[in-house]
Amino acid sequence: MATINEHIVKSFDDQLNRINDLVVRMGGLAEAQVAGALDAMVKRDCELAARVIEGDDQIDDLEHELEQVSVLLLALRQPMANDLRRVVAALKISSDLERIGDYAANAAKRVIALEATERHRSASSLSRMAQQVRVLLRDALDAYVTSDAERALEVWRRDVKIDELYGSLFEELLEQMKADPGDIAACTHLLFIAKNIERIGDHATNIAESVHYLVTGRYMEGARPRGVDPNMPAAAEA
Amino acid sequence: MVALEQAIDTSGSISGAKVIGRDVNVYYGDAHALKGVDLNIGECEVTSLIGPSGCGKSTFLRCLNRMNDVIDGCRVTGRIELDGIDIHSKNVDVVHLRARVGMVFQKPNPFPKSIYDNIAYGPRIHGLAQNKTQLDEIVQASLERAGLWKEVQDRLEQPGTGLSGGQQQRLCIARAIAVNPEVILMDEPCSALDPIATARVEELIDELRTRYTIVIVTHSMQQAARVSQRTAFFHLGEIVECGDTEELFTNPKDERTQGYITGRFG
Numbered sequence: 001m002a003t004i005n006e007h008i009v010k011s012f013d014d015q016l017n018r019i020n021d022l023v024v025r026m027g028g029l030a031e032a033q034v035a036g037a038l039d040a041m042v043k044r045d046c047e048l049a050a051r052v053i054e055g056d057d058q059i060d061d062l063e064h065e066l067e068q069v070s071v072l073l074l075a076l077r078q079p080m081a082n083d084l085r086r087v088v089a090a091l092k093i094s095s096d097l098e099r100i101g102d103y104a105a106n107a108a109k110r111v112i113a114l115e116a117t118e119r120h121r122s123a124s125s126l127s128r129m130a131q132q133v134r135v136l137l138r139d140a141l142d143a144y145v146t147s148d149a150e151r152a153l154e155v156w157r158r159d160v161k162i163d164e165l166y167g168s169l170f171e172e173l174l175e176q177m178k179a180d181p182g183d184i185a186a187c188t189h190l191l192f193i194a195k196n197i198e199r200i201g202d203h204a205t206n207i208a209e210s211v212h213y214l215v216t217g218r219y220m221e222g223a224r225p226r227g228v229d230p231n232m233p234a235a236a237e238a
Numbered sequence: 239m240v241a242l243e244q245a246i247d248t249s250g251s252i253s254g255a256k257v258i259g260r261d262v263n264v265y266y267g268d269a270h271a272l273k274g275v276d277l278n279i280g281e282c283e284v285t286s287l288i289g290p291s292g293c294g295k296s297t298f299l300r301c302l303n304r305m306n307d308v309i310d311g312c313r314v315t316g317r318i319e320l321d322g323i324d325i326h327s328k329n330v331d332v333v334h335l336r337a338r339v340g341m342v343f344q345k346p347n348p349f350p351k352s353i354y355d356n357i358a359y360g361p362r363i364h365g366l367a368q369n370k371t372q373l374d375e376i377v378q379a380s381l382e383r384a385g386l387w388k389e390v391q392d393r394l395e396q397p398g399t400g401l402s403g404g405q406q407q408r409l410c411i412a413r414a415i416a417v418n419p420e421v422i423l424m425d426e427p428c429s430a431l432d433p434i435a436t437a438r439v440e441e442l443i444d445e446l447r448t449r450y451t452i453v454i455v456t457h458s459m460q461q462a463a464r465v466s467q468r469t470a471f472f473h474l475g476e477i478v479e480c481g482d483t484e485e486l487f488t489n490p491k492d493e494r495t496q497g498y499i500t501g502r503f504g
Binding site: 006007008009012077078079080081082083084085216217218 | 459460463487488489490495496499500501502503
């Protein structure tokens with residue numbers, strides 16, 4: 001990231017670099033939290049799930065720190081052009097990462113609840129969807145680190161597939177519940193896990209939008225491609 | 239990085255240009271200070287000229303009311319039009335031109351006269367008032383438009399030089415307004431003022447643009463961003479980039495503009 005450096009005032013560079021480092025650290029933690037929650041789900045590992053739940057505080061702390069550094073920089077430097085976009089993008093990305101951390105922790109809580117039902121229900125599309133979301137988040141963060149607008153655009157377009165997977169998963173779980181009402185509790189937990197994963201995908205897409213704005217100075221054009229949300233009747237979508 | 243294929247029109251083409259500069263060159267003796275500048279200045283909007291010291295922005299500003307004529311060894315070529323008329327044409331009376339294109343300088347420079355006479359001076363020499371009542375009206379209206387009337391209405395006979403710096407600058411703006419200009423040129427009008435006086439002048443600029451075309455030279459990026467609708471970035475005697483202020487400060491096209499406004503070169 002050569003563009004950050006070379007300000008006449010060196011401490012300006014230091015502050016921008018610090019903001020950048022914080023985003024990267026938050027991103028790394030969020031990725032690890034998501035991976036932990038999904039592994040815990042696949043392996044039915046309650047200890048791992050508990051560690052994910054505890055780990056969420058760390059992301060929140062980093063978000064706090066990033067916000068303080070950013071406010072200070074805005075007050076002291078009144079950044080312009082790409083510097084301004086970098087600070088704005090960092091603030092937006094950090095709040096997406098904070099939400100992603102929350103969803104990972106929520107999913108981990110559901111893993112523990114799911115185990116308590118003692119029903120070994122699973123859904124075939126769930127782990128596929130989880131894997132795709134992990135890759136989506138990784139690519140969004142890579143796009144940030146490498147300032148790659150094309151890659152961000154590609155992430156942005158891919159979220160629709162996750163929405164579609166979520167749709168089919170929803171149908172699958174509904175069928176299971178109909179077939180065996182004894183599975184309702186377990187399936188409901190799985191449904192919430194799926195919803196959390198789907199939301200992580202949405203926030204990864206937000207990150208891609210912020211990266212695109214940071215790099216090009218332009219907002220993504222057109223509405224975000226999205227799949228059909230089976231929870232919502234079409235009319236209520238707006 | 240963003241592809242920069244599209245040619246950047248540095249003249250900042252806009253419809254309804256009040257002032258048009260085409261291929262403007264200025265030489266101070268052998269020094270080529272301004273190199274083939276093209277710029278359109280829109281009517282009733284604020285255009286800010288920014289750039290490092292010595293980039294030619296003040297030189298260009300002074301071209302617009304032929305203030306460079308009075309500098310020894312200064313030579314201007316190219317064409318500058320005000321409402322489509324070449325301001326260098328033989329038919330143009332330079333005194334009349336400077337009434338139409340008024341100027342406010344960096345350091346407030348009221349005449350060593352009363353507040354009243356500072357304003358009344360221009361209208362008197364241009365014969366804008368038939369009698370004392372009309373002159374009084376012009377003085378009051380000008381001070382009102384410059385946001386100074388309430389502060390000075392009961393001391394119009396006191397010297398203008400006795401006012402605070404910010405008040406003196408608004409007095410100078412009132413003086414420029416008094417001769418009914420169409421364009422007001424401001425050369426760093428706030429650089430000698432404190433933040434409160436600066437805010438007053440900026441607020442005034444915002445009000446004045448409904449009526450006047452304003453061109454402002456400023457070293458403050460924030461000020462340019464706040465007060466102007468269009469911005470031209472000068473560097474080494476050329477216009478590097480000209481465009482909507484909002485766009486230029488958030489997403490400049492040229493690397494040099496980006497470098498300058500973000501504090502990476504000087």
